[in-house]
Amino acid sequence: MKQGIKKIIVKSALYFFILLIVLELVVRVLHLAKDTPSRFLDEHNVEKWIPNQQGYSVTGNRRQNFSEYRINTFGFNSYREFTPTKEKIEVALVGDSFIQGFHQDYYNSIGKKIEHMIPSIEVYEYGYAGYDFADQLHLIHAYKEDFDLIDHVVLGIKFSNDLTRGDYKVMTERLALESPINKLLRKSKLLVYCKSIGILDSPQLLVHQILNIAKPSKVSKSLNEEEIRKEKEKKIQKYIENFESLIGQYGYDMNRNILLLDAKATDPVFMNYLKKNNYKYIDYATYFSTSKKPTTLLYDRHWNDHGRTLIAIAISEYLEVHKN
Amino acid sequence: MIFNSLNFFVFLPVVFLGYWLLFKNKRKSQNIFILIASYFFYGIWDWRFLFLIMASTIVDFIVGQRIYDSDQQKHKKKWLWISILFNISLLGFFKYYNFFIDSWVDFTSILGYQIGSSWTLQIILPVGISFYTFQTMSYSLDIYYKRLVPTKDFIAFSAFVSFFPQLVAGPIERASNLLSQITNTRKFDYTQCTDGMKLIVWGLFKKVVIADAIAPIVDDVFANYMDYPASTLLLGICLFSFQVYSDFSGYSDIAIGTAKLFGIELMSNFKFPNFSRNVAEYWQRWHVSLSTWFRHYVYIPLGGSRVSTMKSIRNISIIFLVSGFWHGANWTFIVWGAIHALFYIPVFLMGRNRIYMNTVVAQNSWLPSIKEVLQIMLTFSLVTFSRIFFRSESITDAFNFIKQLCTNFRFEMYEHPLGYRMIDYFILLGLFTIYEFIIRKDERSPFKFKSKYIRFLMYTIVILAMLLFYDDRIDRSFIYFQF
Secondary structure, X not given: OHHHHHHHHHHHHHHXXXXXXXXXXXXXXXXXXXXXXXXXXXXXXXXEEOOOOEEEEEEOOOOOEEEEEEEOOOOOEOOOOOOOOOOOXXXXXXXXXXXXXXXXXXXXXXXXXXXXXXXXXXXXXXXXOOOOHHHHHHHHHHOHHHHHHOOEEEEEOOHHHHOOOOOOOOOHHHHHHHOHHHHHHHOOHHHHHHHHOOOOHHHHHHHHHHXXXXXXXXXXXXXXXXXXXXXXXXXXXXXXXHHHHHHHHHOOOOOOEEEEEOHHHOOHHHHHHHHHOOOOEEEOHHHHHOOOOOOEOOOOOOEOHHHHHHHHHHHHHHHHHOOX | OOOOOHHHHHHHHHHHHHHHHHOOOOHHHHHHHHHHHHHHHHHHXXXXXXXXXXXXXHHHHHHHHHHHHOOOHHHHHHHHHHHHHHHHHHHHHHHHHHHHHHHHHHHHHHOXXXXXXXXXXXXXXXXXXXXXHHHHHHHHHHHHOOOOOOOOOHHHHHHHHHOHHHOOOOOOOOOOOHHHHHOOOOOOOHHHHHHHHHHHHHHHHHHHHHHHHHHHHHHHHHHOHHHOOHHHHHHHHHHHHHHHHHHHHHHHHXXXXXXXXXXXXXXXXXXXXXXXXXXXXXXXXXXXXXXHHHHHHHHOOOOOOOOOHHHHHHHHHHHHHHHHHHXXXXXXXXXXXXXXXXHHHHHHHOOOOOOOOOOOOOOOOOOOOHHHHHHHHHHHXXXXXXXXXXXXXXXXXXXXXXXXXXXXXXOOOOOOOOOXXXXXXXXXXXXXXXXXXXXXXXXXXXXXXXXXXXXXXXXXXXXXXXXXXXXXXXXXXXXXXXX
16 A cells, blocks of 8 residues: 555656646746846945846736836836937936836837827836835936936826835845845746746745744724724825925925826825925826726736827827926 | 635645555544544534534434334334434525525515514525535435445444535435445555546646636626626526536536545546436436435435326426525525426426436547537527526526526627636637547546546646636635535
């Protein structure tokens, strides 16, 4: 009997191993898994992608969205190299993954669309997944000389998650993705694929539960409506304080900088604050709400081609109106 | 704990190795171990309902012995009724109590009396209650009909009632098959184990790839049927047919495969019902363990087909109505059963209810004949139509669904609620149907290919398909758990 069980275990392990190799091959051949560029921290403590990388971003378990990215010499996903001069009119788009646009072909980005609409300008896209307002202002401050040559700087912000901190600190969690073990794991496309479709979430949760089995579970306190309202007010106040704190530290060019936001998804208190203090902003909410076609990808919350066109229209119209 | 959860795939190897390595050839120890594992398996969901299983076990263990020991027929009958009443009461309270109260309130309101339904209770339906109560009842009934000698081994009997692979959704086993295996020494059999593993993989494929993948479409169509044209409703019911089949037969395959790992052979529950040539054949292939149960313990005692034609029709009607009611405490299931009775009776009257008992479609050829294709399509259409009632929330919904199907007749491209490409599902179901046709002669050997390379290719395709169609947003529970 022991022999039989041994045979079952050995054969199962062997089958499993061969299966993993075959699946790894299939995933590579069909390009089901995304390529992940490497990131680094430059001499100014700015987190960027290592320059000159190219690859494909994949969304969905059956390659529902497939797009090419190209990291330029500056470290951002763009078909352009960033060479600002006094003579040209340049627009910088600074923001998170929505501006970064790994979910689109780099030659069909928001910047490229704006350039189509206003051929006389050059658009530089400084998008990086996870950038919040602190990251954005730190980047502009770190490359002040470059940004001083740029005519318009559009900063994409989401009030709900881009103002959670009042100081810039390097995000070590993101950089930890570049640890040797993570780099090694990324070499397996099958693993990257399984992780992206969520199939590894349950094993990870189970391991986490086992590791924390002895720890007492946190008792969550349920709040009443009044307490929820107070918490919300406190949070809004804190976000506005963070906004002021960051501007206090890095400065903010009221003429050059324009915020790009969705007024419908932004708290009215913050909107009133911006209006009262004469901050320029582009509100793309009306463009999206009047659109008859969907504006986001089906498998992903990022903007689809139509959504990006609307954003490009919103920015171009603003630039055309505020030419002088 | 459900079969398609990670917990189960941690639990299963531990129990498997413990069973064969710690307690090899020790039947009693193996039975104690499997009993503990089964109670753990069930208790993880809700330990309080373990007491119901234990109560059902104790009652039928004692009743079985008493029936056997009684000299007089009236005493045997009395003990049998104790078993039946006890198990039916469990079912009646946990599954049907609110249904009866609500139906009574509705009935009185039709007569003009307004009674508040303050008698309804918040009752949780214990998972598997319809399955294990029928299994324990079959033990007492078999002893009563002198088909079985009661066991004196209480542990073995408890393991029979709560055997975890088939505890929550069958197959509903008869003691003559399962208990006799539990009371005998099991020997480790390499081939049986590998066959079991293959069935588990195939069952998981049916559940994860077919049933779960099309579940969001079916849910969407049935939830918003008033907004959709007939073409979409037709798609919805056809897909539901595939979903319910893949879900339940997938579960049964995993159950049968898991039991094989422990040296136990469970009965087949599904024999490719989608290839049935008439409704009678369909019922010989769909949920076989339940059909067998009703045939043995209801239909035959009522006289079966060995009575007058009218009485036979009555017996058939009873069987289908009870079978419908067994599925759930809702009038929709009763109507579903009634529709099947209406489909079955003409086949019975034409004497065609047993003609396909020992054959499969295209028995001696590669492809089915045109006649067989038409028969299969007709049977599938009838069965699928009946499932409108099976899937709808209420009778009103079911009729409105049919009305919409018959009146809003236009074609419209349907978009997947989660945004996936619909063409993927059509290709998937097409390939699945072709593959099932290829393996149609043996439901217990889904990878029966001589070449080990073809076998390996099939394993790879099946596992790859699980990855390609996995979606963590989909509710992964089994449909038949609600019964």
